[in-house]
Amino acid sequence: MIVSTENLSKSYGSLCALKDCNVAVGSGEIFGLLGPNGAGKTTLLRTLLGFIKPTSGRAFVAGLDCHLESVQVRQNTSYLPGEARLFRRMKGHSVLEFFARLRGDCNRTKCFEIAERLQLDCRRQVSRMSTGMRQKLALSMVLAIDCPLVILDEPTANLDPSARAEVLDLVLEARSSGRTVIFSSHVLSEIESTCDRVVIMRHGQIAHEQSIATLRKCHRIYAQLNGPRCQIPANLSDTICVVKESASEIVLESTDSLTLVLDWLSNLQLSELKIEPVGLSAVYDHFHREDNRHGTNTSLFHSASSPQQGS
Amino acid sequence: MWSTTIWRKTWGDQALLGLAFAVLWAAFPWLYIGLSAQIEMNAFQDVLLRAIPEDWQKMSGVPFSEVATHVGRVALAFVDPVVVLTATVWGVTRGSDAVSGQLERGTLEMILAQPIRRRTLYSTQALATICGGLCLCTILYASVFTAIQFGPWAGKVDPIRFLPPALNVFGLMVCMSGLAAGVSACDSYRWRTIGILCAFYITSLLTKLVGRLSEALSWTGYLSVFNAYEPQRLVGGEWSDWQLLLQYNGILCGIGITSYVIGGYIFSKRDLPAPL
Numbered sequence: 001m002i003v004s005t006e007n008l009s010k011s012y013g014s015l016c017a018l019k020d021c022n023v024a025v026g027s028g029e030i031f032g033l034l035g036p037n038g039a040g041k042t043t044l045l046r047t048l049l050g051f052i053k054p055t056s057g058r059a060f061v062a063g064l065d066c067h068l069e070s071v072q073v074r075q076n077t078s079y080l081p082g083e084a085r086l087f088r089r090m091k092g093h094s095v096l097e098f099f100a101r102l103r104g105d106c107n108r109t110k111c112f113e114i115a116e117r118l119q120l121d122c123r124r125q126v127s128r129m130s131t132g133m134r135q136k137l138a139l140s141m142v143l144a145i146d147c148p149l150v151i152l153d154e155p156t157a158n159l160d161p162s163a164r165a166e167v168l169d170l171v172l173e174a175r176s177s178g179r180t181v182i183f184s185s186h187v188l189s190e191i192e193s194t195c196d197r198v199v200i201m202r203h204g205q206i207a208h209e210q211s212i213a214t215l216r217k218c219h220r221i222y223a224q225l226n227g228p229r230c231q232i233p234a235n236l237s238d239t240i241c242v243v244k245e246s247a248s249e250i251v252l253e254s255t256d257s258l259t260l261v262l263d264w265l266s267n268l269q270l271s272e273l274k275i276e277p278v279g280l281s282a283v284y285d286h287f288h289r290e291d292n293r294h295g296t297n298t299s300l301f302h303s304a305s306s307p308q309q310g311s
Numbered sequence: 312m313w314s315t316t317i318w319r320k321t322w323g324d325q326a327l328l329g330l331a332f333a334v335l336w337a338a339f340p341w342l343y344i345g346l347s348a349q350i351e352m353n354a355f356q357d358v359l360l361r362a363i364p365e366d367w368q369k370m371s372g373v374p375f376s377e378v379a380t381h382v383g384r385v386a387l388a389f390v391d392p393v394v395v396l397t398a399t400v401w402g403v404t405r406g407s408d409a410v411s412g413q414l415e416r417g418t419l420e421m422i423l424a425q426p427i428r429r430r431t432l433y434s435t436q437a438l439a440t441i442c443g444g445l446c447l448c449t450i451l452y453a454s455v456f457t458a459i460q461f462g463p464w465a466g467k468v469d470p471i472r473f474l475p476p477a478l479n480v481f482g483l484m485v486c487m488s489g490l491a492a493g494v495s496a497c498d499s500y501r502w503r504t505i506g507i508l509c510a511f512y513i514t515s516l517l518t519k520l521v522g523r524l525s526e527a528l529s530w531t532g533y534l535s536v537f538n539a540y541e542p543q544r545l546v547g548g549e550w551s552d553w554q555l556l557l558q559y560n561g562i563l564c565g566i567g568i569t570s571y572v573i574g575g576y577i578f579s580k581r582d583l584p585a586p587l
Contacts (some may be wrong), residue, residue: 042585046583046585049423049424051420051423051582051583052582052583053580053582071426071427071428072426074423074424074425074426074427075426077424078424079424081417081420081421081424081585081586082585083417083586084421085416085417085418085420085421085586086418086421087320087418088416089323089324098316098320099421099425101315101316102314102316102317102422102425102427103425103426138421
């Protein structure tokens with residue numbers, strides 16, 4: 001594991017920003033962090049970088065203690081803050097030169113290559129750049145650093161659609177080159193299309209952990225029954241659960257391949273059948289929508305323990 | 312404890328302010344001496360020794376008879392608001408930028424996300440600020456020197472006498488920048504850091520005045536850092552002036568360096584809030 005936390009907590013007086021957070025990120029994966037504002041995502045990332053001293057618990061990056069060995073941790077890490085603020089009086093290329101000088105592992109040529117890919121004019125002064133341009137400038141620097149861990153806090157915020165797509169490509173390229181990426185975002189579609197695994201945070205805690213590969217196998221099945229109530233066969237009982245059931249309607253969730261499920265459904269007397277993939281949006285809503293608190297029987301396919309694991 | 316990249320960047324950051332102050336301090340002694348020379352010494356002595364009540368001598372820190380000389384008149388340039396305020400503004404602006412200034416602008420996060428120790432960042436910036444102050448004082452002294460050598464009072468005053476006052480100005484700069492950096496290290500808003508330092512400056516000035524004017528409250532003078540900033544007392548051209556300078560700058564630099572060190576310790580331990 002390149003990143004691991006052990007019961008990591010951070011409190012500001014009575015406010016608990018992070019509570020008993022246990023996260024493990026494996027080498028070479030893209031790990032997503034989801035949650036509403038104030039859920040603790042940025043606090044978790046800032047604790048990993050040693051900006052914040054944990055109230056209790058520990059965090060490690062590449063086996064190094066994030067609080068006690070923060071310089072070595074940052075040597076192994078490249079970080080894009082949620083709102084990248086750069087030196088306003090410098091020109092874009094001077095900013096890239098500055099960071100390239102500050103750390104030896106920042107590839108100057110690659111910086112300018114990425115800036116070009118993102119269609120950024122580096123000759124412009126930072127104070128005359130738009131928010132999106134400043135974000136591109138920071139991304140050019142962060143993604144050019146040759147280190148094992150890349151932490152991106154909302155990297156696509158303020159970017160135009162083509163730049164967003166380019167950034168996601170760069171993230172995937174980072175994984176291809178063996179680097180680990182921690183990716184915090186509010187854009188669920190981006191997380192779903194790029195990440196291997198995602199955690200959903202809520203009130204400073206890990207509310208749910210979800211493998212995207214598993215999520216892609218999950219489907220919700222809506223069926224109108226013509227005949228008698230159906231009984232789930234024993235061979236499907238592990239992979240199917242009933243979400244909602246009435247005399248004429250049943251809503252099921254499948255967590256595995258649909259082949260066997262479709263076989264079973266074909267033998268039932270149904271007037272209508274609708275099958276749709278369970279997207280990350282549904283999982284996220286389950287944990288964060290006010291009218292859909294977790295623990296209710298509208299659960300997708302997981303039990304209501306916390307943190308829940310959808311592996 | 313040292314980063315060349317940060318050193319260069321800090322010089323870049325302070326270049327504009329430094330250049331403006333350098334021009335001001337290069338021009339000021341010429342203007343001051345040139346304008347002072349237009350008032351004849353006899354007329355000046357008449358005003359100073361006869362028109363101003365003797366009690367007011369307490370305010371000047373030195374007897375009026377010493378002020379009413381060429382040396383005394385040049386020495387007053389070092390307590391002129393142009394010099395005192397510029398030295399203070401340099402210290403406060405550069406010192407306050409060390410932590411809270413960069414936190415407020417949000418640039419500290421990007422720098423500290425790189426493998427650089429907080430101590431290194433802080434100490435490199437502190438050194439650049441102090442060296443900048445030293446450069447400005449050198450310019451001030453060089454300007455005083457040339458204004459005396461080639462100005463209207465050429466041959467009447469020994470310019471070497473003004474080296475201790477120039478060094479006393481440097482002591483004031485170290486003191487104010489250290490205090491500002493110390494407050495900045497604990498704070499997250501630069502405007503508040505500057506506000507605290509302004510309050511400190513005014514309080515120091517007032518306590519010194521009260522201490523001078525009232526015998527019963529003379530002890531308040533010891534609470535003021537300006538008690539150790541008296542360049543007009545350092546122009547005697549004797550060994551004792553250097554000893555006094557050592558005392559003054561010992562106090563000023565001592566306060567400044569101690570504040571730098573405490574600030575550095577706090578900065579290395581504190582949580583860094585997300586950009587505001």
